[in-house]
Amino acid sequence: MTTKRKRIAVLMGGVSAEREISLASGAAVADALEARGHEVLRLDVGEDVDRQLRLARQQFTPDAAFIALHGTFGEDGCVQGMLECLGIPYTGSSVLSSALAMDKLKSKELFRLHNVPTPPYYVAKQSDLADLEDLHGSFGFPAIVKPRAEGSSIGISRAQNLAELAVGVRRALDLGHDALVERWVKGAEVQVGILGGRVLGAIEVEPKNRPFYDFVAKYTPGQTEYHLPPRLSPTRVRGVMNLAERAARALGVEGACRVDMIVTEGENEYVLEVNTLPGMTQTSLLPKIAAAAGYDFGALCEAIVDLAKLHVPRARPAAAYQAANDARPSAIPVAVPATRPLRVAARTR
Numbered sequence: 001m002t003t004k005r006k007r008i009a010v011l012m013g014g015v016s017a018e019r020e021i022s023l024a025s026g027a028a029v030a031d032a033l034e035a036r037g038h039e040v041l042r043l044d045v046g047e048d049v050d051r052q053l054r055l056a057r058q059q060f061t062p063d064a065a066f067i068a069l070h071g072t073f074g075e076d077g078c079v080q081g082m083l084e085c086l087g088i089p090y091t092g093s094s095v096l097s098s099a100l101a102m103d104k105l106k107s108k109e110l111f112r113l114h115n116v117p118t119p120p121y122y123v124a125k126q127s128d129l130a131d132l133e134d135l136h137g138s139f140g141f142p143a144i145v146k147p148r149a150e151g152s153s154i155g156i157s158r159a160q161n162l163a164e165l166a167v168g169v170r171r172a173l174d175l176g177h178d179a180l181v182e183r184w185v186k187g188a189e190v191q192v193g194i195l196g197g198r199v200l201g202a203i204e205v206e207p208k209n210r211p212f213y214d215f216v217a218k219y220t221p222g223q224t225e226y227h228l229p230p231r232l233s234p235t236r237v238r239g240v241m242n243l244a245e246r247a248a249r250a251l252g253v254e255g256a257c258r259v260d261m262i263v264t265e266g267e268n269e270y271v272l273e274v275n276t277l278p279g280m281t282q283t284s285l286l287p288k289i290a291a292a293a294g295y296d297f298g299a300l301c302e303a304i305v306d307l308a309k310l311h312v313p314r315a316r317p318a319a320a321y322q323a324a325n326d327a328r329p330s331a332i333p334v335a336v337p338a339t340r341p342l343r344v345a346a347r348t349r
Contacts, residue, residue: 009062013044016071025280026068064308076102094311097252114250142184147175187264192244193289204230
C-alpha cells in the first residue's frame with residue numbers, strides 16, 4: 001500500500017450521460033484519499049478539459065490523476081490521450097484499451113478472436129430502421145438493444161417484439177451512430193473484479209422487479225440483492241473468474257476493472273463487457289468485491305492510485321535522437337565467404 005503522501009487530481013463529472021454518477025464516484029474517491037493523508041484536487045471536468053488539465057499540471061503538479069469519469073470523453077481513451085500528452089500518470093487502462101473496451105462492437109470482435117464466449121449480436125444503423133424486420137430476420141426475441149458506446153446501462157432496453165425493437169434501436173441511436181442488438185441470454189448476472197491483473201472475486205446481482213440489471217437497479221438503493229460469493233459451485237466460480245481474466249486480457253485492460261457476465265443453468269458463461277473505470281459509489285460492485293477480498297474503500301482507492309502510470313514511452317528530444325543516429329555506423333558490413341562470391345540476379349526484360 002501507498003505510504004508516501006501524494007498529490008492526486010481526481011477527475012470527475014465530465015460531459016457524458018453519466019455525469020451525475022461520475023460526480024458521486026469522484027467525491028467518494030476524493031474523500032477517501034484525503035482521509036488517508038493525500039493532497040487532492042477535485043477537478044470537475046467540462047468541455048474545456050484540455051485547458052483544465054494544463055492548469056492542473058502547472059498549478060497543482062499532480063503525481064497522478066485518478067480518473068473517476070464514466071462514458072464518452074472520459075472512459076473511451078480521450079482523456080487518457082490528453083494525460084499521455086501532458087505526461088501525467090493516470091489510473092486505468094491505456095488509450096487503446098480504453099477505446100476498445102468502451103466500444104461494445106470492437107470488444108465483441110476481440111472476444112470472438114480470443115475464444116471468449118459472448119452473446120450473438122448484430123449492428124443496426126439509422127439507415128436500417130426502414131428494413132429492421134429484414135435485418136432482424138430469425139434472430140428471435142427477446143433481444144437486448146444497447147448503444148454501441150455508453151455505460152451504466154444508459155439507453156439499454158429489452159425488446160419482446162418488432163415494435164419494441166424499433167423503439168429500442170431509435171433510443172440507442174439517439175446516443176450514437178450504431179445500436180447493438182444482442183440475443184437475450186437467461187441466467188444469473190455475475191460481475192468479476194480485477195485489480196492489477198489479479199482477480200479479486202465475483203458477485204452475483206439479483207434485481208428486484210426488473211427484467212435485468214438496468215440503470216434503476218444499479219443506482220437505486222434497495223432495488224438489487226447482492227450475493228457474494230455468487231450462488232454457484234466453487235468450481236464454477238473459479239471458471240467464471242478465469243473467463244473474466246481472459247476477457248480483460250483480450251482487450252489489454254490494466255488497473256482496476258469489472259467484467260460483466262451472464263451465467264446460465266446450462267453450464268455456459270457469456271461475457272457482456274469489460275468496464276475499465278468501474279463505478280465507485282455506495283452501490284457500486286467493485287468496492288463490494290474488494291471489501292470481501294480485504295480492501296476497505298480507502299485501501300482500494302489507494303491501490304488503484306499505486307497502479308497509475310503512463311502507457312506510452314516518452315520520446316527523446318529530436319536533437320538527442322539525431323545525435324544517437326549520427327553515432328551509429330552508416331552501413332553494417334556483411335561477411336562474405338571468399339569461396340562463394342556474390343551473385344547478382346540477371347534482370348529480365
